[in-house]
Ligand SMILES: Nc1ncnc2c1ncn2[C@@H]1O[C@H](COP(=O)(O)OP(=O)(O)OP(=O)(O)O)[C@@H](O)[C@H]1O
């Protein structure tokens with residue numbers, strides 16, 4: 001039982017880092033980045049390619065993945081989302097085009113990684129990192145799990161508090177609520193968007209490295225699956241609520257681990273789909289989201 | 297020509313079925329309803345047709361009809377259930393619905409054949425049948441795009457509040473698009489499966505949603521012509537891009553992203569815009585000579601004979 | 603001067619006599635947005651064939667009242683009646699189909715459609731598909747376009763029109779439905795002198811034809827000249843109503859509205 005909980009916490013931490021990146025861009029600058037999954041995968045892939053050349057320790061591998069994620073997301077913003085936002089007259093039209101732009105961008109790294117690996121899973125075997133196994137209170141723990149949980153929860157809480165309390169966080173949230181007011185407050189939308197996307201991409205990269213260390217290897221196509229899980233998490237927590245993302249990530253991981261533990265493996269995917277559907281049906285604003293006030 | 301037809305028959309047939317799938321997403325979108333329920337109904341239709349043929353020995357026509365009706369009914373019920381949702385939230389709920397279908401069929405036991413799906417559901421279908429169905433569908437959709445109905449649907453999409461102030465029952469239009477979308481999805485799914493003779497859970501996936509969406513955004517979301525153009529582009533691109541070999545998917549990604557940035561109305565939108573600009577230029581040119589009639593009349597004259 | 607300007611609380615006098623002939627009556631209508639009481643207990647009665655006006659400073663709840671009368675916002679409380687039938691529960695499209703047409707304060711026309719198409723949207727909404735009915739609808743569109751001075755611009759798209767002409771499309775669309783009651787939210791905003799005179803002339807013609815109208819405008823002199831009966835609002839409540847000259851002179855109105863804007867006309 002306790003072992004299951006530990007597994008759920010580790011899984012939830014990875015979900016959290018990934019979903020937090022997506023929620024950050026979505027709830028502030030209004031970008032639902034469909035390439036977030038591909039960014040996640042390709043960051044880990046970049047680190048994989050480099051570790052095949054040089055034997056690197058774990059922190060260096062993680063750093064490479066984080067930098068790659070930030071770079072991919074920045075490029076996505078500069079080449080696709082930025083131009084769309086500048087050209088679109090109204091937000092609703094831009095939203096749809098950003099979705100499609102993300103889909104297009106996502107296809108590129110996926111195609112490259114699938115070609116290089118022939119669609120086979122890849123890992124960090126070239127890294128010098130060796131997981132240590134130890135026992136705490138009778139639980140089998142690895143150093144990987146420890147790193148993941150500490151990093152995940154630390155970053156989750158860090159981003160949440162930063163958004164809630166810091167000046168930049170306030171500016172970001174102002175944009176999320178009302179971009180007109182925000183620009184009156186002297187917030188430069190384009191720069192903030194770029195910074196937010198880079199941060200969001202860095203989180204995707206971090207999640208990519210962590211999950212690859214945890215599982216040993218990930219497949220190029222794993223980015224898309226994670227994308228849908230992140231939807232479920234954001235919807236469950238409520239768009240705009242970072243605290244909600246934290247809760248959502250662990251609830252989803254807990255529920256999936258539970259379904260697995262009950263030997264119902266074929267139903268695991270239904271958990272996230274079912275959650276999305278039920279939450280939207282019963283409580284569209286999520287657990288912690290604010291109710292939208294629409295003005296006419 | 298005959299040779300070409302037979303060597304490309306799979307592509308030709310999948311152009312028709314993919315067009316129906318794309319239309320199942322376009323019809324609601326044209327009324328401002330961002331729903332992918334049609335893709336879920338594609339799965340429902342595909343499985344119903346296969347189950348009908350394999351387990352109950354239905355005829356091809358009955359199986360397709362059943363799939364279309366069931367798709368329409370399920371989507372309509374879904375529409376009632378989630379009618380409060382709009383925008384991305386609606387999109388996500390309907391994507392979830394679609395993916396839940398794929399999990400259900402994995403766990404459907406002997407009825408759905410579990411993870412390996414169903415085999416041996418070969419229908420008596422040929423390109424002529426497909427063409428006939430598509431022509432009927434397109435004719436019906438053309439009617440919804442032109443004249444008063446087209447205007448009302450556009451009002452429902454652009455400004456639902458204005459539409460209801462004009463006496464249009466917005467909720468009814470939205471529900472209707474769900475039903476139509478489900479029927480189109482059911483048609484597309486059943487015909488696809490009966491052509492291939494097999495269906496597996498993997499056939500209903502997120503990529504199908506992505507495909508339908510990219511087709512109508514790249515082609516154009518306002519008319520079936522856009523869906524047709526998009527379908528032709530994406531169904532035939534692998535064939536055309538054969539020369540880039542393994543980099544085909546990269547080219548695909550670049551094209552889709554470029555279309556999102558540079559073609560807000562898709563290929564058809566760009567064509568219509570270009571045509572309007574050309575007409576306006578001509579109109580202005582016609583109005584500019586000093587002894588020409590005043591601009592208003594000239595404009596009416598040019599516009600009137602179109 | 604039968605009903606002299608009186609405070610909103612006294613608006614119930616003679617209600618029964620008016621009930622039989624009222625086109626629209628609203629009783630104690632309130633619309634709250636969270637804590638904002640945009641409209642708070644307004645009662646009005648519109649009698650046939652007259653041109654009514656609503657005056658009030660910015661944010662006093664005029665547009666929200668119109669939205670309430672057309673069921674576009676949910677009522678917090680109150681009762682609405684159109685031609686003797688209660689309608690505070692029906693959905694907005696039904697009341698529009700019964701003969702209440704409106705314009706919006708901001709121009710709301712379909713951007714991709716021609717002037718003709720936009721006006722046709724109003725003319726056809728009730729229509730069945732029969733050929734004769736379609737012909738009648740076209741005729742209504744033609745006439746509405748002509749009356750609003752848009753002739754010759756049928757094939758133009760909104761982005762080819764001046765702001766004043768876009769406003770005219772709003773008005774044309776509303777009158778093309780040949781309504782029983784016409785509600786106009788600042789129809790002449792952003793128009794020049796000449797254009798405003800055109801529109802007020804049109805409203806006077808419509809009144810002469812027996813159409814009941816409720817008009818929102820900020821220009822006090824224009825409202826006094828155009829309207830048969832004025833309502834004055836402030837902070838979501840009716841502060842005065844009655845014969846225009848009297849309403850304008852009412853102390854509460856002077857204070858709320860004319861104190862800032864009416865000087866020029868005094
Ligand atoms: N959808 C809404 N949500 C929240 N508050 C609203 C909404 N609509 C209007 N309000 C508020 O209700 C009040 C009344 O607004 P309304 O638009 O009715 O005023 P108005 O008299 O038409 O003003 P104006 O002359 O500027 O048009 C204002 O304080 C406004 O901010």
Ligand SMILES: [Mg+2]
Pocket residue numbers: 664665666707787
């Ligand atoms: Mg107003």
